Amino acid sequence: MSATVGSALSIQHVGKIYMSREGWTEALDDCSLDIRAGEFSVLVGPSGCGKTTLLNIVAGFDNLTKGQVSLDRQVIAATGTALQPGPDRLVVFQHGGLFPWMTVIDNVCYGPTIQGKMSASEARDVALNMLTGVGLSDIENMFPGDLSGGMRRRVEIIRALINRPKVLLMDEPFRALDALTKSVMHEFLLRLYDQEPYTIFFITHDLIEAIYLGDAVSVMTTRPGRIKCVVDIELARPGSHRELTTPKFLKYKAQITDAVHAEAVKAFVAGERELAR
Amino acid sequence: MTPFLAVRQIIVRAKSRQSYPALRVLSIVLLIATWALLVQFQVYRFGFIPSPSSVVRAAAAYLPKKDFLFDVVASVYRVLAAWGISAVIGIPLGLLIGWKRWFSDLTFPIIELLRPIPPIAWIPAGILFFPQIELSVIFICFIGSFFPIVLNTIAGVRQIDQTYFRAAKCLGANDQQIFRDVVVRGAAPSILIGLAVGMGINWMALVAAEMIAGEHGLGYMIWESYSLARYPRIVVGMIVIGTLGASMSAMIRLIGRKLVPWQKSLIHA
Amino acid sequence: MAKVAHSRLATARHGAGTTSYSVPAILAVGQLRTAGAQLLAVVFLILVWWFVSTLPSAIHIPSPAEAARSAVQLEPDVFLKDALLSTWRVTFGFIIAAVIAIPLGVTIGYSPLVRDLIFFPIELFRPIPPIAWIPLAILFFPGAEWMIVFLTFYGAFFPIVYNTVVGVSGIRSNYIRAAKSLGASEWTIFWDVVLPAALPTIFTGLYIAISVAWLMVVAGEMIANQGGIGAMTWQAYQTTQYPRIFVGMAAIGVLGYLSSLAVRLIARIIVRWE
Numbered sequence: 179m180s181a182t183v184g185s186a187l188s189i190q191h192v193g194k195i196y197m198s199r200e201g202w203t204e205a206l207d208d209c210s211l212d213i214r215a216g217e218f219s220v221l222v223g224p225s226g227c228g229k230t231t232l233l234n235i236v237a238g239f240d241n242l243t244k245g246q247v248s249l250d251r252q253v254i255a256a257t258g259t260a261l262q263p264g265p266d267r268l269v270v271f272q273h274g275g276l277f278p279w280m281t282v283i284d285n286v287c288y289g290p291t292i293q294g295k296m297s298a299s300e301a302r303d304v305a306l307n308m309l310t311g312v313g314l315s316d317i318e319n320m321f322p323g324d325l326s327g328g329m330r331r332r333v334e335i336i337r338a339l340i341n342r343p344k345v346l347l348m349d350e351p352f353r354a355l356d357a358l359t360k361s362v363m364h365e366f367l368l369r370l371y372d373q374e375p376y377t378i379f380f381i382t383h384d385l386i387e388a389i390y391l392g393d394a395v396s397v398m399t400t401r402p403g404r405i406k407c408v409v410d411i412e413l414a415r416p417g418s419h420r421e422l423t424t425p426k427f428l429k430y431k432a433q434i435t436d437a438v439h440a441e442a443v444k445a446f447v448a449g450e451r452e453l454a455r
Numbered sequence: 456m457t458p459f460l461a462v463r464q465i466i467v468r469a470k471s472r473q474s475y476p477a478l479r480v481l482s483i484v485l486l487i488a489t490w491a492l493l494v495q496f497q498v499y500r501f502g503f504i505p506s507p508s509s510v511v512r513a514a515a516a517y518l519p520k521k522d523f524l525f526d527v528v529a530s531v532y533r534v535l536a537a538w539g540i541s542a543v544i545g546i547p548l549g550l551l552i553g554w555k556r557w558f559s560d561l562t563f564p565i566i567e568l569l570r571p572i573p574p575i576a577w578i579p580a581g582i583l584f585f586p587q588i589e590l591s592v593i594f595i596c597f598i599g600s601f602f603p604i605v606l607n608t609i610a611g612v613r614q615i616d617q618t619y620f621r622a623a624k625c626l627g628a629n630d631q632q633i634f635r636d637v638v639v640r641g642a643a644p645s646i647l648i649g650l651a652v653g654m655g656i657n658w659m660a661l662v663a664a665e666m667i668a669g670e671h672g673l674g675y676m677i678w679e680s681y682s683l684a685r686y687p688r689i690v691v692g693m694i695v696i697g698t699l700g701a702s703m704s705a706m707i708r709l710i711g712r713k714l715v716p717w718q719k720s721l722i723h724a
Numbered sequence: 725m726a727k728v729a730h731s732r733l734a735t736a737r738h739g740a741g742t743t744s745y746s747v748p749a750i751l752a753v754g755q756l757r758t759a760g761a762q763l764l765a766v767v768f769l770i771l772v773w774w775f776v777s778t779l780p781s782a783i784h785i786p787s788p789a790e791a792a793r794s795a796v797q798l799e800p801d802v803f804l805k806d807a808l809l810s811t812w813r814v815t816f817g818f819i820i821a822a823v824i825a826i827p828l829g830v831t832i833g834y835s836p837l838v839r840d841l842i843f844f845p846i847e848l849f850r851p852i853p854p855i856a857w858i859p860l861a862i863l864f865f866p867g868a869e870w871m872i873v874f875l876t877f878y879g880a881f882f883p884i885v886y887n888t889v890v891g892v893s894g895i896r897s898n899y900i901r902a903a904k905s906l907g908a909s910e911w912t913i914f915w916d917v918v919l920p921a922a923l924p925t926i927f928t929g930l931y932i933a934i935s936v937a938w939l940m941v942v943a944g945e946m947i948a949n950q951g952g953i954g955a956m957t958w959q960a961y962q963t964t965q966y967p968r969i970f971v972g973m974a975a976i977g978v979l980g981y982l983s984s985l986a987v988r989l990i991a992r993i994i995v996r997w998e
Contacts, residue, residue, distance in 0.1 A: 263625050264625065264627060274618075277619060277622070277636070277640070279718075280636075288636070341626065478844075479840050481841070564766075571976075572976060573935075573938060573980065575942045576942055579958065579961035580973060659855060659939075663943055666858070667946065674855075674856070681859035686863065689859045693860075696856055704851075
């Protein structure tokens with residue numbers, strides 16, 4: 179295993195209150211989570227519980243109203259600090275963030291070139307290498323609109339990784355894919371992670387995906403979100419899809435399902451009550 | 456196969472088709488024929504309008520003349536000048552309004568206030584502001600194309616998914632780079648639609664301005680033909696204006712499709 | 725054409741990132757800000773107008789004060805008569821256009837046959853600016869009144885037809901399949917599925933059509949010179965009563981805006997679910 183590329187991410191007592199026309203909404207209550215450098219951390223929870231809100235705060239898209247977030251012990255988000263998203267905390271977006279008006283190669287090269295870290299030709303070489311290395315050659319002059327969903331996701335991940343981020347934030351990136359493509363994506367991601375163990379903060383609602391991919395799975399409660407519990411996954415890496423039926427896997431699955439299910443029921447009931455109001 | 460079944464097959468096949476090019480040709484023929492007949496037999500007041508044959512004769516007499524070329528050049532020049540100016544002013548304005556809230560608060564109310572006033576209503580004011588006829592006509596056309604261009608540009612910026620702004624920030628872009636790489640390029644399809652629509656409205660404003668206040672140009676020629684009782688030339692003028700306007704809009708759309716190859720659906724406004 | 729509902733879009737995502745507010749009052753301040761900015765815009769425009777009127781070359785342009793004075797001097801009943809006349813002409817032509825164009829649009833949406841046989845030649849007329857029709861219309865119609873109404877009709881006709889066609893043919897096939905599987909007849913499907921689903925688009929067409937109709941009325945009135953706000957404005961120009969020109973322009977703008985508003989209100993009542 180090569181040296182760790184990523185940094186340690188520390189989320190401490192983060193809270194978030196939203197203002198809307200209806201009044202105050204407490205989205206996050208008291209979230210604390212410690213992610214070691216190079217760890218693949220997965221966060222699960224029912225819909226609307228605040229997972230994406232937390233990720234947005236870590237990414238620097240949104241302010242927090244309580245607590246702080248630090249990267250390698252440097253505070254990057256606290257009450258009163260300005261928002262500063264950046265290439266150290268790159269995001270892979272749920273609905274796709276590739277610029278539709280740029281070709282694949284321009285998309286991938288965008289980060290290094292505009293930051294001035296690489297010249298245009300340098301960036302192009304590195305990008306082509308990375309794309310070919312994961313089996314995506316010959317598409318560099320196509321537009322994202324011409325690619326399949328799976329290819330778009332892979333290109334977006336490469337676009338993030340070429341910047342060598344300290345932490346890679348992934349917001350339910352495979353949600354829109356069908357099950358077969360999803361499993362190919364999992365193996366793709368795990369292979370990349372194997373070569374270079376980035377710190378990854380991954381959000382999903384799919385428990386099997388969570389256990390399969392993660393070193394640790396944290397469960398978030400329904401709104402207002404708190405981290406309910408963290409389950410360390412001790413399965414051998416790199417995993418294969420056969421792992422999905424071993425007793426150890428199933429034990430983890432049962433454990434996490436219990437934790438999440440209670441929250442999902444609460445969220446469902448709360449949703450019904452809100453509609454009835 | 457009996458004739459009945461054959462006809463039925465034709466009808467079934469015809470019903471399932473999506474377009475009938477033969478019918479289109481037929482419909483044009485029918486239209487011209489109906490027109491000719493209505494004028495010939497002076498149905499209702501159709502006797503007062505020129506017949507298709509007189510229009511063709513008038514076209515043959517007028518189109519080769521130098522006057523015609525002169526009128527065309529005059530009108531096209533005015534349209535292009537006004538359109539160009541409204542693009543140069545309107546696009547940057549629209550981009551800024553769409554992107555920065557503070558700028559929108561400052562300038563958008565002014566635009567919304569002036570927008571309901573149609574270009575025609577500006578004609579008297581335009582003549583006052585710009586005593587020169589050329590400038591006043593161009594001003595009216597400018598009013599015509601300015602608002603569609605600005606509004607479509609604004610809409611183009613506002614429909615850009617927030618995700619792309621976030622992605623650009625993540626990748627380290629500063630404000631300038633975001634403007635160049637996200638705002639402008641993301642709004643490009645809508646800007647082109649605005650330019651095409653603006654061109655169409657430009658022509659409408661041109662005809663009005665020329666008819667009322669011009670001294671040459673195609674619109675003026677139509678009005679002159681009317682006052683000189685050379686009625687068939689009116690129709691010639693109408694057809695020429697229609698053709699020119701449509702071709703210029705189509706050209707813009709064509710160029711648009713080349714400039715924006717990633718947008719599959721850059722079609723009609 | 726872009727229909728931008730300013731306040732709603734401006735408060736939705738502006739694309740430049742989000743900030744969160746921690747004080748409830750800031751929301752109300754935001755709305756106050758927009759209203760204040762609009763007031764500032766009006767003041768700014770009046771200032772620009774006043775400045776332009778003081779320029780030596782703008783000898784004919786009245787200052788805002790003069791225009792206001794002339795507006796006050798305007799005989800209210802004459803002005804009202806003109807305004808009502810224009811409004812009547814617009815409404816009449818607009819309604820005729822809607823009554824013809826909507827069923828025609830529905831038929832075209834349903835039948836490519838009708839589209840190619842009947843609509844195709846009509847489409848050929850579209851690039852000809854409505855105003856270019858004025859001389860022919862003067863020749864053909866027995867009086868100025870009919871000529872103006874025809875212009876209004878012509879202007880309103882095309883947007884309504886096009887939007888109706890788009891609205892009817894753009895119905896999601898899932899809705900129609902759902903209705904069919906519930907046992908609906910073709911007629912029921914039309915009334916209960918296709919028409920309601922097409923209404924928002926149809927209303928967009930009506931909204932565009934009313935502003936075009938106003939354009940046409942003003943043009944027709946300026947040329948025919950038989951009463952109405954357009955004629956009043958043009959007369960003011962010819963009799964060098966310049967302040968009245970601006971009053972006329974403002975009146976046209978206001979009336980046009982009010983009529984679009986009326987269409988939008990009717991739309992909101994009929995299309996309750998959007």
